[in-house]
Amino acid sequence: MIQRRAFIASVAASAAAGLFAPRLFAAPLAGMNGAELRGPIDAIAYKATPGTSDIKSGKLQAMIDSAARNNVPLLLPPGNYTVSNLTLPDNTRITGVPGATRLVYGGDGHLMTADKARRIELSGIVFDGGNRWLADYAGGLLQFTGVDEVLIDNCLIAGSRKHALQLERCGGRIERSRISGAAEAGIYSVQSAGLMVTGNSVEDCGNGGILIHRWEKAEDGSSVTDNRIARIGANGGGTGQNGNGINVFRADDVLVSGNRIADCAFTAIRANSASNVQVSGNQCLRSGETAIFCEFEFEGAVINNNLIDGAANGIAVANFDKGGRLATVTGNIVRNLSLTAPYAQESGFGIGISAEADTLIADNVIENAPLWGLKLGWGPYLRNVVATGNIIRHAGIGCVVSVADGAGSALISNNLFQEMEKGAISGFRWDKPASGDLAAGNSEFPQLTIERNRVV
Incomplete structure (x- = not known):
C-alpha cells in the first residue's frame, strides 16, 4: 500500500513538473500569432552573481533595463550586490528574498533613482547605504521624482548619509518596510499625490521620521497609518523643524492614524500650516517637546482618541495670530508631562491641552500636568473656545x-x-495671573461663561 506521505509527494512532484514543463520544454504555441510567453528575468542568467562588485560592469543595470522593456519582474537571489548609480526605467519591478537580497551602495554618487515614470515596484530587498558619501544632487539613498506609483514593500533601507527615501511629486504606497539609521529623515516626501505610508518601522534617524511636505500650501491627500516610529533626533538643531516623528508641512487633507511614536527629540506628530489634517488613534510616548502640535496657517484639524504619555506639552493648537483656527480636540488621554523642554518659551511647558480659536476641547482626560491642565488663548489670541466634559487630575x-x-x-x-x-x-x-479661582463664579469677565464645573 502506498503510504500517504509518499502519495502526496508524488502528486506535488507531478504538479510541479506540469507547471514548469511548458516554459522549459514546450515548443511555441501555434495559435499565439507571434506573441511571447514571458517569465521573470533571473539575475543568474546575466551572470550577476552575489558577492561581487557590479559598480563598473553594469550587469545589474542591464537586467533592470531588459526586465522593464519586456514587462517582466527581475528576481534577485540571496547575496550581497555592491552597486552604485542605478537608474530605474518605467515599469521596473525588482523582487528579492526578504532579508537576504542586499544591494550595498558602493559610493560615487547615489544608489538608486527614478525619474518621470508611471510605475516602479521594489519588494523583499535590503538597501544598505553603509553611511557612505552621497553626491550633492542626491537627496536620499533611494530617490524618486515624478513617479506616478512608487510601490515599496517588505524592504529594509539602512545607513543613508541623507534621507533614506526621498520622493518628489510621487504617489503610490510604502508599506511593511523597515527604515533605520538615516542621517536626515527616514521618509521625505514633497508634493505627494495621495501617497500611502503604512505599516512601516522607522527608527534611529538623525532629524525626522516621516515627512509629508509641500513647497506651497495645497491639497496633498497622503495617509500615514499604522507605522512604528522611534528614536528620532534633532541633530540639525532648531525649535521644531527637526526631531519630529511625523511632520506634515503645508500639506492639506492628510490622515495620520494608528501610529506608535516614541522617543522623539521634539514632537511625535507636528502639522505646520496643514489644513484639514486628521490625527487619530496614535500612541505618542516620551516626546521631548509637544506631543501633538497643530500650528501656523491651518484651518481645520481633528485630533481625537490619541494616547500621550510623557512630553513637555500634550496637545497644542496654536498660532491664531498666523491664521491657525478651527479644530476639535476630543477623547484624548494626556499624562505625565514635564516642565522641561529643549528650549525655553514665554508660556512655559507642562501644559496638557492648549487652543486659541474656534476650537472644541471635550471629553479628554489630563493627568499630571505640572503647569496647567488646559490653556485657552494667549494674550489677545482667544476666540470661541469651548472646554467641556474634561477630567483634569x-x-x-x-x-x-x-x-x-x-x-x-x-x-x-x-x-x-x-x-x-x-x-x-x-x-x-x-503669563501673569489676573484673577482668583473662577471655578466658584465669575462676574469680572463677561466674555467668559464658566458654569457647572466640579472641584474635588
Whole structure:
C-alpha cells in the first residue's frame, strides 16, 4: 500500500513538473500569432552573481533595463550586490528574498533613482547605504521624482548619509518596510499625490521620521497609518523643524492614524500650516517637546482618541495670530508631562491641552500636568473656545484662560478638577495671573461663561 506521505509527494512532484514543463520544454504555441510567453528575468542568467562588485560592469543595470522593456519582474537571489548609480526605467519591478537580497551602495554618487515614470515596484530587498558619501544632487539613498506609483514593500533601507527615501511629486504606497539609521529623515516626501505610508518601522534617524511636505500650501491627500516610529533626533538643531516623528508641512487633507511614536527629540506628530489634517488613534510616548502640535496657517484639524504619555506639552493648537483656527480636540488621554523642554518659551511647558480659536476641547482626560491642565488663548489670541466634559487630575492650575485686552469669548463647563495645586480656573494676562479661582463664579469677565464645573 502506498503510504500517504509518499502519495502526496508524488502528486506535488507531478504538479510541479506540469507547471514548469511548458516554459522549459514546450515548443511555441501555434495559435499565439507571434506573441511571447514571458517569465521573470533571473539575475543568474546575466551572470550577476552575489558577492561581487557590479559598480563598473553594469550587469545589474542591464537586467533592470531588459526586465522593464519586456514587462517582466527581475528576481534577485540571496547575496550581497555592491552597486552604485542605478537608474530605474518605467515599469521596473525588482523582487528579492526578504532579508537576504542586499544591494550595498558602493559610493560615487547615489544608489538608486527614478525619474518621470508611471510605475516602479521594489519588494523583499535590503538597501544598505553603509553611511557612505552621497553626491550633492542626491537627496536620499533611494530617490524618486515624478513617479506616478512608487510601490515599496517588505524592504529594509539602512545607513543613508541623507534621507533614506526621498520622493518628489510621487504617489503610490510604502508599506511593511523597515527604515533605520538615516542621517536626515527616514521618509521625505514633497508634493505627494495621495501617497500611502503604512505599516512601516522607522527608527534611529538623525532629524525626522516621516515627512509629508509641500513647497506651497495645497491639497496633498497622503495617509500615514499604522507605522512604528522611534528614536528620532534633532541633530540639525532648531525649535521644531527637526526631531519630529511625523511632520506634515503645508500639506492639506492628510490622515495620520494608528501610529506608535516614541522617543522623539521634539514632537511625535507636528502639522505646520496643514489644513484639514486628521490625527487619530496614535500612541505618542516620551516626546521631548509637544506631543501633538497643530500650528501656523491651518484651518481645520481633528485630533481625537490619541494616547500621550510623557512630553513637555500634550496637545497644542496654536498660532491664531498666523491664521491657525478651527479644530476639535476630543477623547484624548494626556499624562505625565514635564516642565522641561529643549528650549525655553514665554508660556512655559507642562501644559496638557492648549487652543486659541474656534476650537472644541471635550471629553479628554489630563493627568499630571505640572503647569496647567488646559490653556485657552494667549494674550489677545482667544476666540470661541469651548472646554467641556474634561477630567483634569493633579495639575498646577486646572484651566488657564486669557483675559488680556482684546481676548475673545470662551465657555468652560462641566469639567471635573481634582488635586489642583493653585486653583481650578484662573484668568491670565499673557503669563501673569489676573484673577482668583473662577471655578466658584465669575462676574469680572463677561466674555467668559464658566458654569457647572466640579472641584474635588
